[in-house]
Amino acid sequence: MSLLNHxxxxxxxxxxxxxxxxxxxxEFASLKAAVQPSGNISAQVAEVTKDFMETPSMGNAAEVLSTLAVSEFREAGADAANYVLSHSAHAPQLLLELARNTRRNSLTNFRQKSVKETRQLLRLHPDNPMLWSDIARHLATIGKKAEARRAMMTAFHLAPNHRWMLRTTARVMAHLDDGVSAHKLLANHPRTRFDPWLMAAELACAQVAGRAPKFWKQANDMLKWGGVAPAHLSELATAVGMxxxxGGKRxxxxxxxxxxxxxxxxxxxAQVFWAKENKHLNDGFGLDALVSSSVDAFEAECQLSIxxxxxxxxxxxxxxxxxxxPFASRPKYELSYIACLLDDYELTEKTADDIAxxxxxxxxxxxxxxxxxxLSSGKLSKEEDSEALAKxxxxxxxxxxxxxxxxxxxxxxxxxxHYRYGEALQGRELYQLAIAAAxxxxxxxxxxxxxxxxxxxxxxxxxPSANEDLVRAIKLSTASASNAGKFYVQKLERLIAEPGEAKRILSPDFRPLRPEATAQKTMRIERTDGKYVIMLTSSKL
Incomplete structure (x- = not known):
């Protein structure tokens, strides 16, 4: 039974x-005044492309490639990409990689480098901060926190004024439970007061560190006066909103x-979805549709599906x-919670090992x-695994x-x-104690x-208590308003109807109800002779 605290x-x-x-x-795009109509990415593409065609330069080419990176018009960047590649001697490594991928028309499908590839590239390019950041990420994923911090600081010192590097370094510090250093890094950097991405990170890290934000006024002023594209203000507006x-200013x-x-x-x-679920922030934003239409909103999609x-x-x-x-604990907690309800015992155990x-x-x-x-998997034998069971x-x-x-x-x-290896009556009593304690x-x-x-x-x-126990589970699950809990209750409704199908029903691939049957009432609860009894309308759904 997973007791994850959402x-x-x-x-x-x-x-x-x-x-x-x-x-x-x-995050890699330069700050640019919003093009009207607001949020029209095609208009932004047209403007920066026009600037480049009129005045071909490395700076204008970078503007084109950065804008195209978040649009569906990547083929429009061929000229800019060719310009950068033809002047490769004067182009930064990151811009060269962006140009190559744009020309291949595969920017959104970057292949993640393996650790081996990254290390090989780092030997060839020891002054590349992005490679150092990727190595730090790998080290954090395998639990080598001190080494990860050193690698990330190397990356930062190679690019101390780069927006993404600043934000990522602060994120690493916060991940390593050093929120104070994360906040100091951003609060003391001269670029932060002018950059909405950095101000958003400064506000968040101030909360993590339990400190007052330094750029609260500047953040509000920037949101009030605008002057940059909405995509650049998204995280700042949300950070201030949180x-x-x-503070009670809903x-x-x-x-x-x-x-x-x-x-x-x-x-x-993900942040707004969290606030909706945990801070009673009323929706009215069309949040579900926004989440579903996003390409990489894994966290929000996970919570929405739960x-x-x-x-x-x-x-x-x-x-x-x-x-x-892969370095973070929160997705693994969610995996463990879901795996328990799916009866995916292998994934549940693996997740615990990964966190360890x-x-x-x-x-x-x-x-x-x-x-x-x-215990639920049934793989432990009372005779052959007595030592493990005793432990x-x-x-x-x-x-x-x-x-x-x-x-x-x-x-x-x-x-x-006790239900599996001891006395069923004692098992039931212990479950009742657990329910009361919770x-x-x-x-x-x-x-x-x-x-x-x-x-x-x-x-x-x-x-004999099975009907009564299921009735209680249904009532508590309904009262808790947890659709995830109701998911498992539906499994039990099928199980009590088809007890011989336990192995199939209590498996990760089993779906309790067919989509066309979800609106049908498959059972009712009646009181007979002072007891609650579950009356099934059919043995098959």
């Missing part, structure tokens, strides 16, 4: 992407979020998010998920006696242990999940 705080800190992916973003939201926050969503980055989409109870899609987006940020490698220690919550997966039992007892946030998770897992802590989603898995075990054991 209400963890999220800040608008910059993304840390591989350099080849980052170069196709607006601070206004926390009306102003909504206006700012609206501004941020004119031409949003995927980071903005909210809809579509966990098969959610796990795909969570895996995309994890590949996009990142952090150098086992994560208590994911360790509980891993134990849940091992799990002792580990759960210790977690219970230690208290803390994972206590009721451990109680529920001990209930599962409710007392106002963890209603956790209480619903505990009730759901208690019902699963009762159904599998064909216990």
């Amino acid at each position: 209400k963890s705080v999220r800040r608008m800190v910059p993304r840390w992407r591989a350099s080849t992916s980052a170069m196709s973003s607006m 601070m206004e939201l926390e 009306k102003n926050a909504r206006k700012l979020v609206h501004m941020g969503l004119i031409a949003p980055t995927e980071n903005v989409l 909210g809809k109870g579509n966990l098969q899609d959610a796990v795909k987006f969570a895996q995309g998010w994890n590949e996009d940020e 490698r990142l952090n150098g220690a086992r994560d208590p919550t994911l360790e509980m998920n891993s134990i849940f997966a091992r 799990i039992h002792d580990q759960l007892q210790l977690a219970i006696s230690s208290g803390g946030l994972d206590q009721y998770h451990a109680i529920a897992n001990l209930g599962l242990w 409710q007392k802590s106002h963890q209603h989603n956790s209480a619903a999940l505990a009730a759901t898995f208690a019902a699963r075990e009762a159904i599998l054991k064909m216990e």
Whole structure:
């Protein structure tokens, strides 16, 4: 039973992407006055292309390629790309790579360099800051945090005034739990007061560090007067909006979020979705459509799919998010949560191992998920794995006696242990204790999940209490308003109808309801002789 806390705080800190992916973003484009009509990328392409044709130069060519990087008109950059390549001796390495990819008309499909390739290139180009950043990202992914910081600082010192390098270095510091240094870097840099991307990062890092932002007034002035394309203001407007939201100025926050969503980055989409779910920010932005139409909004797509109870899609987006940020813990927590509800026990255990490698220690919550997966998988034999089972039992007892946030998770897992390898009656009693403990802590989603898995075990054991336990699971799941929890309840509705199909139903590929059947009522609950009974309208959906 996963007890992931979805209400963890999220800040608008910059993304840390591989350099080849980052170069196709607006973050690499120069600040340019917005072209009318506002947000019309074709008009911007026309203007910068006209400037280049009238006055061919390296600067104008860079403007063309940067603008085309976020448009569908990449073929229009052939002349600019050829100009850069024909003057390669005077072109920066990053601009050369941008030109080559534009000419191949494959800018949005940059192939991620392997670690081996990156190291080989770094030996040839030790002064390339992008390669150092990519190496730092790899080191962070395998848990070598100190080495990652040194590599990132090398990258920064090679390009100390580059916007993306500044933002990425601050992101790395925040990732390594040094929010104060991240904020100082941005607050003290002379470029920050003039750049909306850097101001957005400064505001977010100030929140991480628990410090007052230095450029609050300048940020608000820039949003008020504009003068740059909406895409350049997206993260700044959202960062200011989040601070206004926390300060209780909801009306102003909504206006700012609206501004941020004119031409949003995927980071903005994820932040606004988080605020909608956790800060009760009313939608009215067409957020679902914006998320669905975005190419790389893995985090927001994952949360959107979880909210809809579509966990098969959610796990795909969570895996995309994890590949996009392999050094981060949050996508792995989401993967673990989804994997538990999909009965994907292998993925649940792998996620716990990945986090342990990142952090150098086992994560208590994911360790509980891993134990849940091992017990649920049915691979442990009471006779052949008695030592392993005894170790799990002792580990759960210790977690219970230690208290803390994972206590009721451990109680529920001990209930599962007894259902599978001990006494079913004791297992049910422990699940009831876990439900009560979660409710007392106002963890209603956790209480619903505990009730759901208690019902699963009762159904599998064909216990007389199975109907009653499922009724309780349905009620708690409905009260928690969790579509993800309802997803598993639907599995149990099928399981109680087809107990012989347990292996198929409790598998990652099983979809509880066919799309055309989702609106049909397949069961009802009646009270008979003082007891609740589930009445099935059909054994097949």
